[in-house]
Amino acid sequence: DSGVTQTPKHLITATGQRVTLRCSPRSGDLSVYWYQQSLDQGLQFLIQYYNGEERAKGNILERFSAQQFPDLHSELNLSSLELGDSALYFCASSVVPPDWTDELSGNTIYFGEGSWLTVV
Amino acid sequence: EDQVTQSPEALRLQEGESSSLNCSYTVSGLRGLFWYRQDPGKGPEFLFTLYSAGEEKEKERLKATLTKKESFLHITAPKPEDSATYLCAVQGSRNSGYALNFGKGTSLLVTP
Numbered sequence: 001d002s003g004v005t006q007t008p009k010h011l012i013t014a015t016g017q018r019v020t021l022r023c024s025p026r027s028g029d030l031s032v033y034w035y036q037q038s039l040d041q042g043l044q045f046l047i048q049y050y051n052g053e054e055r056a057k058g059n060i061l062e063r064f065s066a067q068q069f070p071d072l073h074s075e076l077n078l079s080s081l082e083l084g085d086s087a088l089y090f091c092a093s094s095v096v097p098p099d100w101t102d103e104l105s106g107n108t109i110y111f112g113e114g115s116w117l118t119v120v
Numbered sequence: 121e122d123q124v125t126q127s128p129e130a131l132r133l134q135e136g137e138s139s140s141l142n143c144s145y146t147v148s149g150l151r152g153l154f155w156y157r158q159d160p161g162k163g164p165e166f167l168f169t170l171y172s173a174g175e176e177k178e179k180e181r182l183k184a185t186l187t188k189k190e191s192f193l194h195i196t197a198p199k200p201e202d203s204a205t206y207l208c209a210v211q212g213s214r215n216s217g218y219a220l221n222f223g224k225g226t227s228l229l230v231t232p
Contacts, residue, residue, distance in 0.1 A: 002163065033219065043164070043207065043222040058219055090163055092220075109154065109220060111163035 003027065004112035006091050012118045018079040021115045025072055025093030031055075032074040033094075033109065034066055038087040049074060081119045088114040122147040122212045126223035133198055133230050141193040141226045143208030152211040153191050154220060155184050157204045164207055167193075198230045 003026035013019055025032050034046040045058035049068035060066075063081075068074045078085060094109045125144045133139055145153065152171055156164035168177045170186040177184050181202065183194040193206055205227045209220040 002165070004163075035220075042224040043209075043220075045219040045221065048219060056219055088161075108166055108169060110166055111156070113163045114161075116161070 002110040002112060004029075004091055004093050004110050006089075006112040006115050008115055009113065010116045010118075012120060013081060015081055015083060015119055017081050017119075018077065019081065019117065021076040021078070021089050021091075021117075023074045023076070023091030023093075023112060025074070025091070026095075026110055029093035029095050029110075030072065031094045031096065031109075032068055032072070033092040034060075034074070034076050035090040035092065035111075036087050037090060037114070043090070046076070078117070083119050086117055086119045088116050090114045122210055122221040124208055124210055124221055124223035126206075126208050126226050128226060129224070130227045131229070133195075133228070135199055135230055135232050136197045138194070138196045138198070140195070141206055141208075141228070143191040143193070143223055144189060145191070145208075145210045146189075147210045147212050147221070149213030150210060151213065151218065153186055154209040154211065155182075155191070155193055156207040156209065158207055158225070159204050167206075195228070198228075200230045200232055203228055203230045 005024040007022045030051045033048040037043045046060040048056045052068045063079050066076045092111045123146045127142045152169045155167040158164045168184040173188045181196045185192045205225040207225045209222040
């Protein structure tokens with residue numbers, strides 16, 4: 001158990017709908033990352049936050065958005081869903097900010113178990 | 121653009137048959153190279169972070185090494201429970217948002 005909690009574990013929804021995926025980072029971790037994993041694309045970085053502030057964006061579609069709340073949990077909102085959005089969505093967390101390499105404490109990024117989204 | 125290429129895509133070993141997985145990378149300003157293990161339908165499980173060429177880290181039957189262009193994950197005397205997909209990722213510089221850029225992984229099957 002990595003300590004990163006994601007809900008829901010599985011979700012089936014129809015095209016055009018909107019869903020929200022939730023992530024609670026490990027206790028004490030201020031950085032949150034969202035990744036998408038599909039069979040053909042592998043793990044793709046979507047977006048990252050540090051202490052409530054957006055720090056970087058990857059290949060995140062305009063239909064997708066995220067935020068990190070004061071209690072440090074994060075939500076990924078996916079709207080106008082398409083069949084191609086079906087994938088595993090992972091949240092990851094780390095104690096250090098994304099621009100800080102700490103060889104002493106170890107720049108360890110822990111992943112949750114993922115939310116499996118199926119769009120039908 | 122950061123690139124990570126893992127080889128082979130799939131590897132089948134007999135129990136006890138040692139081997140190595142390769143991760144070749146290009147990145148502008150390496151801040152760390154990560155190895156993860158992923159079981160089907162599960163989240164990636166952290167194994168190692170390497171920071172500079174020449175660095176080595178070990179955990180049970182696994183040993184990770186790093187050069188300026190590639191990293192190797194050596195598996196010594198593997199057991200069936202080592203079967204999983206092994207993912208390599210590089211943490212790039214500010215230009216790439218410091219995000220982890222993953223390879224597509226090596227799927228390892230260890231048979232009794």
